[in-house]
Structure formats: structure tokens, C-alpha cells
């Protein structure tokens with residue numbers, strides 16, 4: 094990418110021959126990793142190259158390429174059903190949970206393809222965390238156990254003292270510590286929706302991911318909780334690469350450094366129409382459709 | 393802006409623009425009258441009006457009188473059953489007629505349908521209550537003696553009085569047989585349910601169909617199966633273990649099916665959240681799915697136990713009946729509560745029959761306790777108030793009311 098120019102994609106028709114289909118691999122239970130503390134967080138860049146996706150016979154993404162640079166916030170925008178969630182789920186191998194799903198192309202974390210046969214599925218998901226649209230804390234666990242759930246679920250063992258430190262650190266980073274520090278033993282489902290979503294962010298951060306994917310994390314929240322979550326995103330962006338799907342143009346404008354506009358014209362798979370620095374996408378886009386969308390004229 | 397009296401619904405009215413003479417649209421702020429009496433809830437909201445209640449009670453009283461006249465005086469249909477049946481029919485007719493006086497066809501249908509459904513509920517309830525009352529009435533004299541629970545029937549004849557002998561051996565036997573059956577069915581049943589919900593696929597559908605069909609398996613077939621395989625073909629003696637296996641065959645599909653239903657309602661979002669953290673599928677099941685479904689799973693298990701504890705025919709064929717306490721599952725014949733009831737009722741001696749009803753009372757109480765426990769466990773965990781919170785609420789009534 095160069096300077097303040099946005100890139101219009103895709104360049105039609107030239108990559109068709111090299112597109113190969115990798116059938117979705119069923120989730121294989123992994124052998125738990127050798128006990129070790131959570132790795133020190135380092136940001137990583139994420140790069141999707143010519144990603145196509147199918148559900149059964151239906152193609153929903155067509156050769157989508159996007160670079161998500163380390164330590165930056167990338168926002169994915171676009172009308173409903175254009176494949177933003179599908180693209181996001183491809184980035185941490187959640188796509189293949191759908192039995193009929195297939196995909197082609199590469200997703201590279203710091204230059205290494207996460208779909209390479211020798212890479213373990215669980216390692217990719219550990220390095221690339223995800224926050225969902227609907228807050229989903231584990232109801233059978235306390236707030237503290239929710240934060241530590243990632244360690245327990247991946248078989249990572251850490252000392253007791255370290256554990257308390259990690260809980261506090263993750264909750265502080267998620268902007269929830271002050272509200273829950275006196276009731277860490279209470280069930281996670283006893284929090285408000287906004288608090289639950291921040292708890293889910295803390296849960297994702299506790300495994301020290303290098304990338305955090307967020308699928309409309311604020312769409313179930315009130316304006317105040319939304320603001321807190323947005324502040325959280327801005328604070329953690331320095332050490333975690335963030336990709337966020339949002340329908341809220343102001344939010345995309347506020348939190349992201351770069352933006353990608355997805356569009357699926359009627360009956361065709363979704364593509365990226367245009368991507369580039371957020372300000373440029375909003376103020377000076379090259380494609381008329383982008384300009385229409387960000388100004389609320391369609392979608 | 394002119395001053396105008398605020399109305400409660402619109403607050404301050406729109407001011408008039410002096411230049412054009414038309415109202416200027418503006419937002420309204422609510423107005424409250426501080427001197428007005430505090431709002432009182434309307435009485436009887438959502439309840440039938442006195443008229444309706446009067447018509448209802450009156451119709452059924454009239455029905456009773458008419459039915460009595462019909463069956464006891466006019467027709468040769470003396471006796472309570474005929475009276476009850478004709479009361480129900482005549483009562484329905486009178487209800488329909490009274491409803492027709494004030495309302496239309498809809499009213500009539502509504503009242504008659506309500507009458508039919510209430511009647512059905514009453515019949516069901518009456519059947520249940522009369523079973524319990526009948527059994528307890530005939531068994532209480534035997535069941536009220538302490539020795540009924542602390543001694544067995546060794547050396548006690550069927551004609552002996554209630555101060556001798558008891559059902560300790562049957563209770564112990566039932567406990568041991570159920571315990572072993574539970575040891576087998578708990579992991580197997582929940583494992584089957586996990587397979588059906590978490591693995592899925594064609595084979596899981598086949599398993600689910602088989603499990604569903606097995607819930608309807610006649611218990612005598614389960615007994616016959618263990619009897620032919622274990623006792624006839626393999627030559628094992630009749631024993632508590634054989635009975636446990638037969639009970640396990642009965643309990644397994646119940647537990648597996650109930651657990652399957654429970655596991656299927658665990659939100660998929662939780663599984664996804666767990667997988668997205670980098671968890672394997674089995675860790676997800678163990679740390680997320682099963683703990684989330686824990687209360688429901690407990691209910692499933694207790695439903696299975698409640699089914700197994702009362703089964704007679706499997707134990708009839710497989711365990712044999714001892715009059716003394718046996719604690720070894722492989723030490724030959726072992727008694728159990730259903731079997732004790734069966735053999736004693738058939739003996740013909742009044743004392744033995746009373747003992748059988750005493751044991752039946754104990755069995756009923758046991759099943760009742762199990763169901764209450766199941767209901768308690770089935771309540772969602774999050775919003776269950778602790779005992780202390782509930783006590784505090786009960787001791788400080790109406791504090792929030794004023």
C-alpha cells in the first residue's frame with residue numbers, strides 16, 4: 094500500500110487459474126501442549142491472500158486479499174450477508190466448523206500459512222482470538238474462571254500467584270477490573286451485557302493472542318458500554334492486532350486505522366471493493382459504491 | 393409563551409406562533425400532580441368477575457342436583473360412579489347453557505372446553521392421589537414399626553405380627569442393585585449422549601433412533617435378555633449382579649435420551665467460544681458443555697434411577713428372592729423392594745400383604761424424594777436464591793412494598 098491511496102480490488106480475472114480448493118478439515122482433538130506459561134505477547138501481521146469460501150455449492154467469498162498490519166485496527170464494513178463474518182471466521186479457522194464449508198487461498202500469520210498441513214488447528218486459534226457478537230461467558234464458571242478458561246481449555250498450566258496476576262492484568266486491559274474486582278468468584282452470567290462482553294474480551298486476552306478478531310462486538314450493547322469497549326480496543330491495539338466487523342460507520346471511523354469495504358452484488362460472492370486508510374475510505378474513496386455506502390446511501 | 397394548564401397526557405401544550413397563529417411543534421415534558429392520591433393497582437385484574445364465578449359454581453351445583461335426581465330417583469342407576477359420570481355430563485350441559493344466556497357460541501365453546509379439560513385434570517389427579525392413599529392406607533400399620541426398617545425376614549413367618557421382621561434386606565438389595573446399575577449407566581448413558589450431540593453424523597442418528605426405541609423396551613424383555621444370556625447361556629447363578637445388569641438395560645436409554653435433550657440445549661455459542669480459545673473438542677465437552685448442562689444431567693440420572701428402582705420384571709427373572717440380607721452382588725439370590733412386594737402380595741396371608749403394602753409405601757416415598765431432588769437440581773443455577781437470601785426475604789416482608 095502506498096501513502097493515502099486506497100486499493101481497489103479485485104483485479105478481475107487474472108488469478109482464476111491459481112485458485113485451488115482446500116476442503117475443510119474436521120476439527121481433530123489435539124494432544125495437549127507441554128505445560129508452559131502463556132507466551133509473551135508480540136503483535137503479528139495477518140495476511141489473507143486470494144481467499145475464496147463456499148457453503149456447500151454456494152460461493153460466498155471470491156478471491157479476497159487483505160493485509161492486516163501488526164498493531165493496527167482493521168475494520169471490515171459492508172452490507173449484511175456480504176461475507177464479513179465468513180471472512181473473519183476464516184482468519185482463525187472457525188469456518189471449517191460448518192460441515193459444508195470449503196475454502197481456498199492462504200491466511201498468513203507473520204508470513205506462515207495457518208492452514209498449512211503441519212500447523213496445528215488449536216495453535217492457530219490460540220494465536221488468533223475471537224470475540225463474538227453475542228456475549229458468551231461460560232455460565233458454569235465464575236468471573237475469574239472465565240478469564241482463566243482459555244488456559245484451562247488449552248491445558249496451559251501456570252502457578253497460583255501468576256494466575257491472580259493474569260486475571261487482574263486481563264481484566265484491566267479489558268476495562269472491567271474496577272467493576273468486578275470485589276466479586277471475582279461470582280458467576281460470569283451475573284454481569285450486565287456490556288460487562289459480559291468485556292469479560293469475553295478479557296477471556297480472549299488472557300491466552301495472550303497475537304491477533305484479536307471481533308465480530309460486531311458492540312451490536313448488542315448500549316452506547317455507554319459501546320464506548321467502554323471502543324476505549325478498550327484502542328488501548329489494546331498497541332500490542333494486539335485487531336480486526337473488527339462493524340455496521341456502525343462512526344465506530345469504524347473512531348476505532349480503526351484502516352478499513353475494508355465488502356460487497357456482494359446480488360447473487361454473486363462477496364468481494365472487497367476497496368480498502369485503505371480509514372480517513373481516506375471515508376473522505377476520498379475511489380469507488381462510487383464505497384462512497385455511497387459510507388455516506389449511508391445504500392446497504 | 394402563554395401559560396396553560398398542563399394535561400397529564402401531553403404535558404405542556406404547544407405554544408402558538410404569534411406571527412402565523414399556528415401551533416409550533418415541540419417536545420413535551422411529563423407533568424405530575426403531587427397532590428393526587430398514589431396509584432393503586434386495580435383489583436381482580438386477570439381474574440374472573442364475580443358474575444362469571446357465580447355462574448360457574450352455580451352451574452356445577454345445579455348439575456350435581458340434577459344428576460342426583462336423575463340417577464338416584466328417576467333412573468335405576470344407583471351408586472357413586474353413575475352419579476359422578478352424570479354430574480360431569482349434566483354439569484357441562486348446564487355450563488354451556490348458562491354461558492349461552494349471556495354470551496355467544498364462542499363463550500359456550502370456551503366454558504365447555506374449560507370444563508372438559510379441568511375434568512380430565514381432576515381424573516388424572518384423583519387416580520394418582522387414590523393410588524398413593526390406597527397403598528398407604530393398607531401399608532401404614534406395617535410401615536410404622538421401627539423394626540420394619542431395621543430387620544429382615546429371616547426366621548419370620550408370613551403370619552408373624554408386625555413387631556417382627558422387616559424389609560431391610562429388600563432396601564439393601566435395591567440399593568446395591570441400583571448402585572451397580574448406576575455405575576454402569578452413568579458413564580455409558582452420558583457418553584452416549586455426548587456422542588449423539590457432539591460427534592453427530594449418520595451413525596449418531598442411528599444411535600439416537602435405537603436409544604429412542606429402547607426407551608419403549610418392555611421391562612420383561614430386558615429381564616429375559618439378561619436371564620438367557622447370563623443365567624441360561626453362560627451359567628451364572630441368579631444374583632444381585634444379574635439383576636443390576638437387567639436394571640441397567642432399562643435405565644441406559646432413559647438416561648441417554650434425557651441427557652441428549654439436555655446437551656442439545658447447551659448454546660452453540662459456548663462451544664464456539666471455547667474452540668475459538670484454542671481448545672480441543674474433548675476439552676470443550678469436559679470443561680464447558682458438561683458443566684453447563686450439569687443440573688439437567690442430574691435430572692436425567694435421577695429420572696433413570698426412579699425408573700430402575702421400581703422395575704419388577706427384570707429382577708423377578710434374574711435375582712431370585714432371599715428372606716435374609718445379602719450384601720455381595722455375586723453371592724446368589726438377593727431381594728429388592730419390587731420383588732418383596734410381588735412375592736408377599738401373592739402369598740395370600742393378610743400380614744404378608746400388609747407388609748407388601750408397607751414396602752410399597754416406602755418405595756413410593758423413595759420415588760417421590762427422587763423426583764423432588766430432580767426438580768430441585770433442574771432449576772437453573774444462576775438465579776437460584778441461596779437459602780439465606782430466601783430466609784432473609786421471608787423474614788423482612790413488604791419492606792419494598794411501601
Ligand SMILES: Nc1ncnc2c1ncn2[C@@H]1O[C@H](COP(=O)(O)OP(=O)(O)OP(=O)(O)O)[C@@H](O)[C@H]1O
Pocket residue numbers: 148153171172173174175176177178179180191
Ligand atoms: N452456516 C452457513 N451455511 C450456509 N450459508 C451460510 C452460513 N453462514 C453464512 N452463510 C451465507 O454466507 C453469506 C455470507 O454470510 P456472512 O455471515 O459472512 O455475512 P455478513 O457479512 O457477516 O452479514 P451480517 O452483516 O448480516 O452479519 C450469506 O449469504 C449467508 O447466507
Ligand SMILES: [Mg+2]
Pocket residue numbers: 177178179308
Ligand atoms: Mg456477520
